[in-house]
Amino acid sequence: MKKILLTGVNGQVGHALKTKLADYEVLALSREQLDLTKTHDIKRIVRDIKPNIIINPAAYTAVDKAESEPELAFAINATAAQVLAEEAARLDAGLIHFSTDYVYDGTKISAYVETDEVNPVSVYGKSKLAGEAAIRAVGLPHIILRTSWVYGVYGKNFLKTIVRLAAERDSLRIVGDQFGAPTSSESIADAVVQLVSTWQATQENQTGTYHFTNDGETSWHGFSCEIVSQYNALVKEKDWPTLKAKIENISAITTADYPTPAARPANSRLNNAKLKQVFNVQLPTWQQGLQQVMQNFII
Numbered sequence: 571m572k573k574i575l576l577t578g579v580n581g582q583v584g585h586a587l588k589t590k591l592a593d594y595e596v597l598a599l600s601r602e603q604l605d606l607t608k609t610h611d612i613k614r615i616v617r618d619i620k621p622n623i624i625i626n627p628a629a630y631t632a633v634d635k636a637e638s639e640p641e642l643a644f645a646i647n648a649t650a651a652q653v654l655a656e657e658a659a660r661l662d663a664g665l666i667h668f669s670t671d672y673v674y675d676g677t678k679i680s681a682y683v684e685t686d687e688v689n690p691v692s693v694y695g696k697s698k699l700a701g702e703a704a705i706r707a708v709g710l711p712h713i714i715l716r717t718s719w720v721y722g723v724y725g726k727n728f729l730k731t732i733v734r735l736a737a738e739r740d741s742l743r744i745v746g747d748q749f750g751a752p753t754s755s756e757s758i759a760d761a762v763v764q765l766v767s768t769w770q771a772t773q774e775n776q777t778g779t780y781h782f783t784n785d786g787e788t789s790w791h792g793f794s795c796e797i798v799s800q801y802n803a804l805v806k807e808k809d810w811p812t813l814k815a816k817i818e819n820i821s822a823i824t825t826a827d828y829p830t831p832a833a834r835p836a837n838s839r840l841n842n843a844k845l846k847q848v849f850n851v852q853l854p855t856w857q858q859g860l861q862q863v864m865q866n867f868i869i
């Protein structure tokens with residue numbers, strides 16, 4: 571049986587992965603058990619556990635805060651990724667690592683493919699890109715999964731913020747000119763389980779970088795409208811009228827109307843065809859992903 575070392579188990583993706591990888595021997599570690607800023611600890615723990623696969627969803631993910639903490643963002647997202655890759659290589663193990671749509675600048679008109687030029691516009695994006703490059707340079711069997719707009723039942727995220735605000739307010743203003751695919755941690759974990767079962771680290775043509783999002787596209791405004799619509803439909807179906815969202819109006823605003831410390835790409839759309847072609851794996855549509863999460867979220 572494959573032995574898996576999983577980092578960041580208290581994160582959205584880490585938590586979902588721990589639940590879904592139940593058929594494997596998984597050593598799932600929190601930040602307290604494996605702090606990725608401590609290179610010596612990474613080496614000691616990986617050598618101790620001797621996994622066949624390392625799955626690394628742990629990351630510095632505070633996109634705005636990273637602008638003022640670049641050293642920490644690079645330590646976790648780039649240096650630690652490199653050390654994990656080196657340690658995996660020492661053991662002839664494989665590495666599954668997560669990256670982001672924020673490696674692109676968002677100026678392309680159509681959806682990005684993996685061979686498109688990267689040009690991150692934030693410290694977070696630059697640190698994640700440096701992590702990708704470090705893993706490739708080590709030259710071990712690896713799968714880098716670029717995902718986007720992650721949310722789920724577990725953890726702090728956009729879905730939970732919108733449900734909370736929709737209960738409190740009559741109206742909301744949400745950015746409507748950034749486009750991408752909201753991707754649920756549950757959809758990610760389901761698809762990673764498929765990858766783990768089919769990935770042959772010896773097959774060199776499987777090593778590489780893959781776009782890895784729920785299918786389809788929307789804006790943050792479109793996502794928030796769908797969240798409220800699915801939420802109210804479910805509350806109605808369950809006959810829980812007191813839980814119905816109070817919100818009456820969600821209006822679309824521009825990125826310029828909502829300034830943030832870190833710049834974000836206007837176009838975050840990722841083409842997932844390579845994942846389907848190489849692994850025959852496809853994540854559900856973002857609306858289906860939301861439905862799956864909503865069922866578990868509300869009950």
Ligand SMILES: NC(=O)c1ccc[n+]([C@@H]2O[C@H](COP(=O)([O-])OP(=O)(O)OC[C@H]3O[C@@H](n4cnc5c(N)ncnc54)[C@H](OP(=O)(O)O)[C@@H]3O)[C@@H](O)[C@H]2O)c1
Binds near residue numbers: 604607628630668
């Ligand atoms: N969230 C998104 O919208 C998004 C979009 C695109 C790509 N991604 C990528 O997808 C992956 C998973 O994201 P996610 O949404 O699951 O992130 P998340 O919920 O923020 O979880 C990140 C995890 O990393 C852990 N972590 C942070 N610093 C650490 C350190 N020094 N040592 C060990 N662990 C540390 C955190 O620990 P604590 O629980 O202790 O804080 C947390 O459990 C990441 O690689 C991220 O860059 C995410």
